[in-house]
Amino acid sequence: MSSIIHSQVQQQPPSTLSPSTSVLESPNYSTLCNRAETFGKLKRYDEALNDLNHAITVKPHKSTAWCLREIIKGLKKFYMEALEDLNSALYRDKSNYLALKWRAFCNYEIHQYIHALWDLDLIINSGYADVFTYLNRADINRRLKKFVDANEDITKAFWFKNINKAFTYGIRGELKLDCEEFQDAIDDLNKALNFQPDNVAALRNRCKSHKMLMDTENALNDLNELYILEPKNDYQYELRGAILLDMRKYEDSLKNLNRAIESLPNNVVTIGNRAKLYCKLRQYNLALKDTQEGILIDPRNLEIRQQAMDFYRRKYQFDTALHEAEVILMIDPKNINMMLIRADIYFLKRKYNNSLADLDNANRIAPKNSFILVSRSKLFCKIKYYKDALRDVQSALEIKSANQYALEVRGNIYRKLHKYQEALVDFNKSLELYPLDMILEHHQNQDGRKEGCKVGGGKDSKDGKDDINEDDKDDQNLLVCKNRVGYDKGFVVTQQIFGERNFSRIYYRRGATYSKLGMYELALEDFNRASELANGYAPIYKKRAYVLRKLENLDDTYKY
Structure with missing residues (x-):
């Protein structure tokens, strides 16, 4: 203004x-x-x-x-x-x-x-x-x-004559950006920049729009133009850090975010982005420190509070996370994301009725929200209400058929119902839509080596181990401590909200499906992948040992 x-x-x-x-x-x-x-x-x-x-x-x-x-x-x-x-x-x-x-x-x-x-x-x-x-x-x-x-x-x-079209298109472009109509925003901002090429506000908002569309090349091009127009404006470091974070170039992102925070220490958005970066690196203590500072600066900032809640959840500080959820829902009683994450925490605490109550409330607010439907389907599957589970996940897939998270959940429901061929189709399609390789290709160090992946409870788990019940073969304790393979044992939708995925779990389940179909070599490949990603998860080794015995017996049969 x-x-x-x-x-x-x-x-x-x-x-x-x-x-x-x-x-x-x-x-x-x-x-x-x-x-x-x-x-x-x-x-x-x-x-x-x-x-x-x-x-x-x-x-x-x-x-x-x-x-x-x-x-x-x-x-x-x-x-x-x-x-x-x-x-x-x-x-x-x-x-x-x-x-x-x-x-x-x-x-x-x-x-x-x-x-x-x-x-x-x-x-x-x-x-x-x-x-x-x-x-x-x-x-x-x-x-x-x-x-x-x-x-x-x-x-x-x-309607006015002699209107300043650069400003007017710029304001409308910013409105479209806030409405999440990113391509329309870019169209208006292009018009603004045609009338005034040095319009810094329009250029900055176009950069944000490109970022939201994951068009990092054009976002960085806009950022470079901004640097030419305003070489001393520290805002560029915030935006560049956020773009590099999306590109998974964490080291460069951290340098830019640190510089932005040094210049603008009270910018909650930048602090939140650095907390998100620390989370990707599984440095939860540093991430929490940033979110706590952000909350002190702006206590009513829902995004920074949601981040803090998620970090407490990851560190198994469930009661603290639930307290944070209460604060957020007091500020915004219809916050769907918060209801979903709180439902996930109740799920992890095995308070399934509380979890279902949150999901039902969220569904009443947004009945066509696929995140809610997939989460509730997962919960129904856990408590063995398979008919209800299938109903919800089918509804989610009607909204978006290429939903890799919904396909993973439906595949597991079919597996529970012993419909192994149907399960295999869903697992395969889910991995085709969002393969592990798509994540790995972004995780290269500057010398070309891929980042290591430490899996298991890590430093943030109790006694360095996951709390695993080995009798539950479908337990969600496949905690992966590096972003490249996803994380934790909660709802797959929670992973989707934070842009992550637990690949170890789907490989384990697909391997179990191959095993039931007698496709032991393919099962062994999946169990090997799962064990690399979730070292120490006992059910994987048990399944793999069973498959190896089957393959040995087949070898003996062929010999004789």
Whole structure:
């Protein structure tokens, strides 16, 4: 919004900055105001303030100097002082719409969006709105997540003649970005950049849109252009760190995120990205430290709290994780992700009724959400309600047939029902859609060697071991401590939320399916893969030993 306000001031001649300046109250007063305007345009703010202070002394009952002094203070980011002057100006002249506009700007800058909206509504309803008034209100509505209202305001802005199309397309592009309509956002931002190639805000938002579409090449190209335009802007390090994180270039990502945090230590988004990176490296203590710092900075930031909750879950601190969930759901009672993760924690604690209650509540809020359906299917399978499990997973696959997580869950249900051919088809398709090789190819060190993979309980497990019940052959304790192979023993959907996958589990289950079908060589290959990824998981060795005996018996049969 500030960029729109600045452009508005620059485009208006001095005589139109305020309705009052066109009337010469007295040579001394008007000269002081006009000279202050000129100083303001030259960014000589202290000299402008001196003139305006003098003008107010000369005629304290006039609103012009009060309004102009507020504008200068706003440009100097003295927002609270500016608001005092604005209120004084409006007390003297309730129809001073420039003062209303700048009071909206100051309230916007201190995040008092509702107050800003009131002033802009008053201007628009009074018939004194210009294109920037609509754009400012659109930007506030966007921040308040009133996306329909924001879009209507932008449409009205396009009705004005001589509109600044670069700004307008830029604002609409940012709205599309927030609405997660990333390609539409790119289309609008391309138009903005065609009108103004050095539009930094549009370039930054296009970079974000490319990032969300996983188009890292174009995202980095935009970032390089941003660096040329603003070589001293530390924001680039935050964005570059996030892009490199998506590319799984963790070392380079960490360097950029560290530099960004050094420059902007209170940026919760950057802190959250570094916590996510530490999580990928399974450095949960460092990840938790970052999330705790982020929560201190912004206690109502749901994303950083969700990260903290997940890290506590990974460290088996389930009660702390559940407490964090309660806080989040107090802030946002309909947070689907939080209900899913809390249901997963109850699942891990074997409190299946509590888990089902959360999943049912989430399903009532979003009945067509495949994440919820797959999670509930997994739970039903665990408690041997196979008919209900199949119903939910089938519904999820009707929403998206190429859902590798749903296929994995359905494959396991078929395996439980002894429908081994159907299970094998689902396991194979799931691995075709999201193969292990797709992860491994991103995990190269700079010398070309693949990262090692330590598997098992790791340092964060109790006594360095997983809490495994060897009698439960389908136990979820296939904890993998490196991101390249997924992680932990919870819902597959929780892994999906955090962009991970437990490959050891699906190889184990497919191997067991091959074994039931008498395809022992293929079973052995899968058990070997599973054991490499989940070293120490006893059921894999038992299954593999059984397969090896079968293969030895076959060899003996062929010999004789």
